[in-house]
Amino acid sequence: MQKGLSRELTNRHVQMIAIGGAIGTGLFLGSGMAIQKSGPAIILAYLLAGIFCFFMMRAIGELILSDLNKSSFIEFVSEYLGEKWEFLVGWTYWLCWESLAMADLTASGIYIKYWFPQIPQWLTALVIIIVLLLFNLLSVGAFGELETWFSSIKILAIVALIVTGIILLLTSAKIGGEVVSLHNLVKNGGFFPKGMKGFVLAMPMVLFAFTGIEMVGLTSGETANPKKDLPKAINTLPLRIGLFYIGSMFVLMCIHPWNEIAVSTSPFVQVFSSLGIKIAAGVINFVVLTAALSACNSAIFSTSRTLFVLSRNKHAAKRFGEVNNRSIPVASLVFSSLILFVIVILNYVLPHQIFEIISGVSTVSFILVWIILVVCHLKYKQAHPKVNVGFPMPFYPVANILTIIFFSGVLLLLLLDFSTSLALLFTALWLGVLLLIYHGLAKKQGEV
Template sequence: MRHSNTPISHEAADDVPDESSLQRNLKNRHIQLIAIGGAIGTGLFMGSGKTISVSGTSIIFTYAIIGFFMFFVMRAMGEILLSNLKHKTFTDFCTQYIGQWAGYFIGWSYWLAWVVVAIADCTVISSYMKFWFPDIPTWAPAFSVLAIMFALNMFAVKMFGEIEFWFALIKVVAIIALIVTGVVMISLSVTSPQGVVASLSHLTEDGVVFPYGISGFFAGFQIAIFSFAGVELIGTTAAESHDPHKTLPKAINSVPVRVIIFYVLALGCIISVSSWAKISIDQSPFVQVFLLAGLPAAAGMINMVVLTSAMSAANSGVFATSRMLYSLSGKGQAPKLFHALSKASIPMRGLVFSCSCMGAGLVILLIIPEVMKAFTVLSTISAMLFIFAWAMIVVAYIRYRSIDPQLHIASRFKMPGGLLMPWLVLAFFAFVIVLLALESDTLHAMLCMPIWFAILAVAYLRKGKAPQLASETSVS
């Protein structure tokens, strides 16, 4: 391992970087599946039963609405990244267009968000492993998975791409299998042991669209927003994608299709087969559908899929945190020691530090042995940090349009909707934050945010405004 004094910059997508730069080894199939994996959060597998129970079939509209606004966040991020390939992550352009404080806050907040996500997913993996090994100590699977993710991320970035490729593929296959199974059951009007006949009419029955009125519909947003955490991950792969001008637009533009297939169609099939009133809050509705289809191995199969989904999220966290520390260090907003790469062009010191923080966080299993209680606290905190990151991306886009209008005019990947859409997206995020404040469990997590931002403010002021690396943020 060595320390690099070379700025993290590339003049073009097809440059041949030296050993002091992140390598562009992620191929198109890696980027596409990383994007898909980001769109399929563990919340879809773990929390969809609860979302349906509080919102009824209106939850389908909830996911569609969130997906709609997230598409524009992705387009804003994509336009700025492709307008200047010297930007390696969204922290880089937030630093340039909003200020060094913004890059500092969003960089460290995004780092913490993924640290918390990794801790949360390693935590919940413990409960999944008890399906097969009920007597295993809760902490053992969590620490084991973290160790495996650390070891895999020590190798070339292509290894991360391959891991996420197969993790995402498993999730895609599981959801497609559910949709196909649901369509067959609906077509054949299969009757479940509970006497429910599979039918599309369950989507529009009396009292199922808004079973608890508008308050139930709003409650769905509070839960569903968690499922989209990680959809912006392709923005952190820009520096390591082989052909960003080709791969990033394709991945971003497919967001609406992924939302329709993986959320709207899947939830539609679940409700049509099970009916809203019969869906259990405590059991994965994915398991229910396969059980109703008469597949005896359904529980174990879906448990494996959910386990894989959690491992995928933890793996993404390990990857994203090390790259974020590398980027922050390059701008003087993190210790210089993190701006070092291994011979495989991996930010090893950032990887070690991030995984150490994750390991320390897993001590929560020794303090709070109830896995789901610990997971609820962790996932809520991470969701708030992701909302902050998404909002800052949009604010940076508004500033980009004002400061560098020539780049927008020359862009071949313009965000649709003009300048009105970014403001609508910000208004939507403000609306979601208000909804999160209405529930006691999410409110408690929100109260942690002022503490975190106060810590960042003190650290930033004590450090002083570090000189910005002109080579990282200048427009070529």
């Protein structure tokens, strides 16, 4: 009998992994650009995206709880959509996290330059890969503990911003000669200063901030009490979205009118700097570095567990499905980490252009996987209409259909931008190559 993964992740770990997945560099850095695209309407954009991400997570939650013997949501794709789709989704999900990690490794090199400008980007990426790999090789509990601390730092920064903003709002304080007021939300062109076009065009950037939110679904095979911990983590998602995304955007634009928020720097830095807090830039730089490290840590975990599942289902090399005496899939961890060394080379060759290219591939891949998982849930409900796992998808099947339409619409919007359209093209080529490999392997095994 093959030895499986161990259930070392506690409720605290699962909650913080879920929070960490919901808060990325997209909020700390990308929010400034998103605000300039849509103005205060970005608050509504985060709310709308958050609702559909919540539906997607509820679909994943019901799938997982229907069969806790499965190691992750990827195995459900095989059961309800077939082995071909499991192969495509599994390897595409692996690409999701590999590309996201590469983007954040690149970002980490940029953040480190703030304190040590002489250190090249590629060297920072190299050191981070080695350190996080060693940490993940210790135990899944060590991963959970590290991710808990990373998430705590991010939460502290957001709460500090929101509390500061509320105090300034209640006291009608003046920042840069202007009163902190609710009126700042509508004083420059109203709530929709860029119209519906700006609101719609900001949506891909908003959704990028949510990439990785589904990762809590990969922890089911290593969670001590999945029946209790997973529903709790998923159900608190609306609260997290409301507090972290909508709350932070609300206070940001009450403090500074939307058209005064910079694109080139983090809005968080701008707020604290305008308050005369000289160390603000350094502190926020540390926070965004933490967010990037968190994403890299999650990527090493996610890619290794994805390879583990693919191997156990004969869609990857046999050694990727083996674990050591601490129930760690060592070969999967090492392979995924070695692939990340590609970004070390790319940062040496293309240090300025690589972040935008890689992050686009990651966003497209994640959205595709989300759509397939929601479709998978639809198939599950059709196959088992009377089964009740105690955690049903709300508003099924209407919520499923609307979620698929929303995510598909965002993919179409990506065609309007040159860099993201290239990401769509790359992902289409990736899927084409995977199909050729799958059929080649199937033919070799005498199945077709």
